[in-house]
Amino acid sequence: MEWGKRDFVSFWDWAARQTLGDIFWRRLWDSTFEWGDKTFYWYKGGVTNVSYSALDYKVARGDGNRTAFIYHHPEAGEERAITYSSLLGLVEKYAAALRGLGVRRGDRILIYMPTRIESAALMLAAARVGAIHAAVFAGFSAGAVADRLELTGARWVFTQDYNLRRGKLIPLKETIDRALQAVEGKVEVEKVVVFESGYTSREAPLRRGRDLSWGEWLDHASQGRPDVEWMKSNEPLFILPTSGTTAKPKPTVQMHGGYQVYVYLMEKWVYGMRRDDVWFCTSDIGWIVGHSYVVYGPLLAGATSVIYDGVPDYPRPDMWWEVIERYRATGFWTSPTGARMLMKLGVDKARRHDLSSVERVFTAGEPLNPPVLKWLMYDVFEGRIPVIDHMWQTETSGPLVANTYGLAMYPIKPGSAGMGVPGVHVEVVNPETGKPVGPGERGVVIVRNPFPGLTPTLWGDPERYWRSYWEARPALKGVYFTGDAAYIDSDGYIYFVGRADEVIKIAAHRIGTIEVESAFLSHPAVAEAAVVGVPDPIRGEAAVAFIVLKPGYKPSEDLKRELIEHVRKTYGPIVVFKGLEFVNMLPKTRSGKIMRRVLRRLWTGEPLGDLSTLEEEASIEEVKEAISKLKILMKEE
Numbered sequence: 001m002e003w004g005k006r007d008f009v010s011f012w013d014w015a016a017r018q019t020l021g022d023i024f025w026r027r028l029w030d031s032t033f034e035w036g037d038k039t040f041y042w043y044k045g046g047v048t049n050v051s052y053s054a055l056d057y058k059v060a061r062g063d064g065n066r067t068a069f070i071y072h073h074p075e076a077g078e079e080r081a082i083t084y085s086s087l088l089g090l091v092e093k094y095a096a097a098l099r100g101l102g103v104r105r106g107d108r109i110l111i112y113m114p115t116r117i118e119s120a121a122l123m124l125a126a127a128r129v130g131a132i133h134a135a136v137f138a139g140f141s142a143g144a145v146a147d148r149l150e151l152t153g154a155r156w157v158f159t160q161d162y163n164l165r166r167g168k169l170i171p172l173k174e175t176i177d178r179a180l181q182a183v184e185g186k187v188e189v190e191k192v193v194v195f196e197s198g199y200t201s202r203e204a205p206l207r208r209g210r211d212l213s214w215g216e217w218l219d220h221a222s223q224g225r226p227d228v229e230w231m232k233s234n235e236p237l238f239i240l241p242t243s244g245t246t247a248k249p250k251p252t253v254q255m256h257g258g259y260q261v262y263v264y265l266m267e268k269w270v271y272g273m274r275r276d277d278v279w280f281c282t283s284d285i286g287w288i289v290g291h292s293y294v295v296y297g298p299l300l301a302g303a304t305s306v307i308y309d310g311v312p313d314y315p316r317p318d319m320w321w322e323v324i325e326r327y328r329a330t331g332f333w334t335s336p337t338g339a340r341m342l343m344k345l346g347v348d349k350a351r352r353h354d355l356s357s358v359e360r361v362f363t364a365g366e367p368l369n370p371p372v373l374k375w376l377m378y379d380v381f382e383g384r385i386p387v388i389d390h391m392w393q394t395e396t397s398g399p400l401v402a403n404t405y406g407l408a409m410y411p412i413k414p415g416s417a418g419m420g421v422p423g424v425h426v427e428v429v430n431p432e433t434g435k436p437v438g439p440g441e442r443g444v445v446i447v448r449n450p451f452p453g454l455t456p457t458l459w460g461d462p463e464r465y466w467r468s469y470w471e472a473r474p475a476l477k478g479v480y481f482t483g484d485a486a487y488i489d490s491d492g493y494i495y496f497v498g499r500a501d502e503v504i505k506i507a508a509h510r511i512g513t514i515e516v517e518s519a520f521l522s523h524p525a526v527a528e529a530a531v532v533g534v535p536d537p538i539r540g541e542a543a544v545a546f547i548v549l550k551p552g553y554k555p556s557e558d559l560k561r562e563l564i565e566h567v568r569k570t571y572g573p574i575v576v577f578k579g580l581e582f583v584n585m586l587p588k589t590r591s592g593k594i595m596r597r598v599l600r601r602l603w604t605g606e607p608l609g610d611l612s613t614l615e616e617e618a619s620i621e622e623v624k625e626a627i628s629k630l631k632i633l634m635k636e637e
Contacts, residue, residue, distance in 0.1 A: 004423035004485055009033045010424050016043060022300055023260055024048060024057040026230050029067035033450070038466040042258035042452045046233035050260045053301035053355040055088040056228070063275070063302050064088075069280065070148045070278070070327055071117045073309040074319055075353055076199055080310040082117055082303075087124075090117075095223065100220030101191060105130030110154035112145060114138045114163045115285045115309045116505065118195055120295045122158055123285070123478045127237055127256070130229035134239045137286025137500050138163060139170075139615070142178035147186045147610075149179060152239050152250045158441055160195045161204035166314045173204035235259025239459045240288055248610050250468065251459035252395050254291075257395055260300060262453030266398035267297045269422060270390065271331060271362065272406030278357070280306040280324060281333035288394040289364070293333060297398075312341055318349035323581070328357040329510060335365035335594030336372065336389075343375050344527040347475070350380045353565040360405055361387045362442040367496045369518040370414035377412075391417040391496055393482065400482070401426055401445075401494050414492040415518065424451050428488045431500070434475035442512070444500045446585035447480040453481065485512060501598050504533030505541050506576050513596060516543060517569040523563055525553040532587045532600045534578055542578035544603060546586060546626060555582040575607040579634065582624035587619040603627055 004011040013032040016023075030045030044502055058064075064085035072079050082090070103109060107249075109126055111133055113119035119135070126133040134152045136145055138160070157180075163170045173194055180189055194204055195214045206213070231237075237256045241249035267273040271293075283289035285307075298305035307329055312320045318524045320342065324332060334342075342350070355634055361376060368389035377387040386409065390402035403418035410418075420426030425448035428437050437443035450456070458465040481501035485500045497512020499502060504511045513531045520529035528548035533541035547563065549555065558617075560580050587595040594614075601608050603622050614620070 002117055005425040005448070008425065008451065009424060011042055012042070012261075015265055017422060018516070019261055019264050022057070022302065023053045023126045023264055023551060029233060029257070033397050033462050036456075038462045038470075039456045040450045041234045041456070042255070042450075043233040043261070045617045046257050047230050048233060048260070049126045049127065049130075049228050049231050050296060051091065052062050052228045052239055053260055053298060054124065055084060055091060056123075056297065057146075058084050058299070058302050059088055059446050066275075066302070067304045068299060069117050069120065069305055070308050071307045071309070072323060072326075073114075073116070073164070074315055075310060076197070078309075080117070083298070084299075087117075087121060090121045091124045093218065094121055095128040096221040097218050098125055098129050098131060098156075100222040100554055101130050101156065101193075101217065105134065105231075108132045108134060108151060108154040109153045109156040110145075110149060110175060111135040112138055112140075112157065112159045112172060113195065114160060114172075115290065115294065117307060119158075119285055120307065122252070123238070123291075123295055123300075128234070129226055130231055132236045132239055134241075135286050135291065137283075137284050139165075139173055140175075140286075142175050142182060143488055145175060146182035146451040147178035147249065149183045149189070150242055151241055151249070153460075155188060155190050156192070157189055157192045158194065158195070160197055162197050162202070163309075164199055166249045169200055169202075171204070173305060177205070179208075187515070191217075208275060209332050209398050229255040234456075236459075238291065240291065240394055248397075250464070251461070252455035253375045253457055253459050254397055254453075254455065257365075258452030258454075258456075260296070262451065263398050263512050264291045264300045266402075266421065266453070267293065267301055267406075269404050269406045270399045271333075272403045273298065273301045273303055273331065273362065274300040277301075277303040277331055278306065278329045279331045280325055280327070280329035280514060281321075281331075281335070282308060282312070282320065282335070288392075288397060289333070292398055312338060313345060315513075318352060319348050321353040321355065324358060325353040330357055330359050331362070332358055332360075333362045333364075336363050336368045337365065337588065337594075339368060339372050339376060340521075340528055341364055342380075343372055347375070347379045355381065356400055358385060360385055362390060363387070364390050364392055364399070364417075367415070367417065367514045367518075368497075369389075369514070369521045371518065371522045373412075373414045386412055388412065389417050397453075397455070400424060401496075410634070413489075413491075413493050415515075416489070416495050419492050419494060420447075426448050426494065428486050428494060429476075431473055432475055434479070437488065439488055442485060442497065442503065444476075445482040445484045445496070446476060446487050446496070447482065450480070487512075498596070502541055504531070506533070506543070506574060511575060513541070516545070516567060516571055516575055519567040520545065520547060520563060522570055523566045525549055525559065526563070528529070528586055529600055530596060532596050532603070534600060534603045536576075536578060539576055542576045544599075544630070545580040546583050546599065546623060548584065548586060549582060579630035581630050583619075583626050585616060585619045585621045585622055587623060599623060 027047035030041035428443040517529040527550040536542040
């Protein structure tokens with residue numbers, strides 16, 4: 001909308017007032033937007049509480065008997081649902097227990113638990129008492145958890161004894177113990193509260209004086225009804241570090257006022273969410289997607305959210321399709337990595353199930369390659385519904401570039417994430433001049449104005465925030481730098497081609513890694529592809545590709561040559577390859593993003609940097625071996 005570009009302040013004032021039927025303000029704001037010192041403020045003077053908007057406000061309007069969450073953990077055989085009224089009661093109980101433990105307004109708690117009703121309720125309870133939660137993905141290593149303890153300074157930790165993943169017992173409490181040893185003397189943790197899963201007879205070790213069982217914690221509940229802590233609009237709701245694909249995780253912060261306005265409006269405008277929706281988002285609550293569109297967003301809209309603790313292909317290879325059929329999901333949200341895994345498993349897995357309830361599918365996390373989008377839209381859903389790629393970041397809390405399904409959807413162009421969402425002035429500009437690029441010309445993605453979902457700071461490090469995002473390059477001072485590279489077509493559609501530092505420069509040609517990977521994925525043998533640029537003495541850079549094959553295809557020199565020729569025909573002969581090798585897995589973050597900087601540094605021999613978000617350590621050894629093979633071949637040639 002041009003209004004949002006021309007006058008973003010009046011636009012977001014109007015937009016926030018459209019939410020008043022679902023979002024509660026005890027006191028409306030005096031000022032819609034103000035700049036501060038290396039920060040900004042939304043809805044200043046307003047008083048609210050996200051937890052109250054999500055639960056009390058819904059129960060008060062008569063939605064108490066409607067289902068809030070459906071929980072499913074297939075490996076553990078757990079399945080249950082909870083209504084808005086029952087969830088409110090659980091959150092009140094947890095809030096009272098937090099107060100009994102001494103948790104007060106502005107205190108930080110760290111939640112290292114799987115995606116389940118109890119962990120979601122704990123997030124809501126923390127918000128209710130004015131505490132700041134840091135929900136950490138329960139697959140992180142002790143080192144990654146220790147980093148987040150240091151970043152947040154959390155004094156209370158909540159975890160689970162064990163979890164089940166692919167038939168293995170995962171000792172979460174032991175991970176917390178190792179993390180606490182690593183930060184001893186740096187962070188003073190008062191209590192560790194442990195939820196008993198019942199998945200094993202083995203008891204998790206409890207340290208006397210510090211650790212509490214879940215039941216012991218609940219016994220600390222303060223007397224009487226736990227009143228809501230009414231929060232100023234710009235008081236923190238949660239801290240969530242970025243996934244660390246490019247550097248040390250940055251501790252983003254979201255505020256009670258702006259966050260709930262933005263998340264709610266995006267789920268209406270982009271996702272078209274309604275009260276009668278059954279929303280199945282596959283994200284873990286430890287990621288921003290899980291925060292916004294597993295927990296907070298669906299509740300703010302009064303919808304039903306499916307909380308799934310598990311993987312798409314275990315204990316059966318069609319688990320996600322099974323969940324959709326079982327609960328009659330109307331909306332399905334997953335990552336491009338998840339979509340590629342579904343394609344790798346085959347369309348027959350989807351066709352075993354009745355997917356007729358699904359009205360729309362969304363993906364984000366990194367660009368959805370056109371072959372995968374087309375497979376979902378036409379092979380799985382037979383052209384009946386839209387499959388919509390869109391783009392956002394941990395920093396933005398919700399969509400930044402998207403097709404507005406909930407307003408007036410425009411034609412889908414495979415490979416494009418759409419256009420800037422209403423109220424967010426997105427442009428693709430030349431990084432050296434800061435001026436908009438022409439159609440088809442590569443540039444970097446910036447946002448001209450703040451918006452309510454954008455993190456206004458980094459916890460404890462406002463200087464890094466301003467330096468990293470608002471003064472990233474001399475020509476980009478005063479605009480938000482996303483760090484992504486893209487181009488725009490003549491219709492205004494934006495095509496992301498990778499991170500700005502992941503564009504390959506071959507003999508003066510700027511080539512997007514995503515585009516080359518998409519060309520690989522259009523070949524029937526390829527399940528996954530990762531492409532990076534590495535130094536080349538003649539061309540400046542050349543491409544190196546790492547390929548995961550689909551079942552039924554075997555690595556061979558002939559297939560290598562066939563794939564390279566396929567890319568040259570599909571994308572163009574300007575892509576010069578230094579090598580291609582087959583691997584069984586790629587280095588990815590726990591949220592499914594390919595860690596291309598790790599691939600590049602493995603090739604050059606540079607230090608790998610922060611690996612706290614790496615999903616599978618064995619992937620590093622896979623790539624090391626592949627690189628060794630390639631370099632031996634290069635010497636022989």
